[in-house]
Amino acid sequence: MEKRNHVIAFILIGVGLLMLVGKWVGFFTIVALLFLFMGIYTIWGGNVKRGYRFLAVGAILLLLDHFMMVVGIALLSLGLFFIKAKKIQPKEGFLQKQNFSSQFDWDQRPWVMRSMSVWHVLGEADLDLSLALPEDKQTVMLFQGIMGDMDLQIPEYYGVEIEAFVLFGSIEFRGNRDNGMMNRLNWKSPNYDECEQKVKFVVSYLVGDLDINIT
Numbered sequence: 001m002e003k004r005n006h007v008i009a010f011i012l013i014g015v016g017l018l019m020l021v022g023k024w025v026g027f028f029t030i031v032a033l034l035f036l037f038m039g040i041y042t043i044w045g046g047n048v049k050r051g052y053r054f055l056a057v058g059a060i061l062l063l064l065d066h067f068m069m070v071v072g073i074a075l076l077s078l079g080l081f082f083i084k085a086k087k088i089q090p091k092e093g094f095l096q097k098q099n100f101s102s103q104f105d106w107d108q109r110p111w112v113m114r115s116m117s118v119w120h121v122l123g124e125a126d127l128d129l130s131l132a133l134p135e136d137k138q139t140v141m142l143f144q145g146i147m148g149d150m151d152l153q154i155p156e157y158y159g160v161e162i163e164a165f166v167l168f169g170s171i172e173f174r175g176n177r178d179n180g181m182m183n184r185l186n187w188k189s190p191n192y193d194e195c196e197q198k199v200k201f202v203v204s205y206l207v208g209d210l211d212i213n214i215t
Helices: 002-024 027-044 048-065 067-088
Strands: 095-106 111-113 116-128 132-134 138-154 159-173 176-188 198-214
Touching: 027 048, 027 159, 048 138, 048 198, 067 138, 067 198
Parallel strands: 095 116, 111 132, 116 138, 138 198, 159 198
Antiparallel strands: 159 176
């Protein structure tokens, strides 16, 4: 019954939005919105991967019908990225990258951990800090973009600070998952001030799936 009520609620919301903005949207926009609603609902239901497929289809249809709007959103996100990267990085000389698509498979073998700021339209990052070789005693890692999938494995001997925001998608932290819209996580490990090795993660995506495990 509860699932049925959710479906009815989504239908009512969708019809109401179409009545309000129907003059300014076309066929592709309507179909795209339906796919986006289906994606959000599917993610809320726990089927994250399938929900992302619906969201991806909706985003592609919006891109086809509103190319300049999508480009504008990307440019706005990139501009905010430059401002945030300058603000949160503790010193000059950090690594900064902007790509349409990027992938970090840093969970298979030892890797050098340095302060970095990364922006992408599509991104995937698997980071295991037990394999990391830190360059400095304090590291700041910023990941921001349109769509992202990130898995973090963090040993308890690190002092960790996390600031994460996902507009559409999910954040899982220590086995507890929040799905849906406007998910936010702010957390600092109790041993942060005493730890010799500190790392701060700042993650922000419009559509994303973030899994964080403290081991």
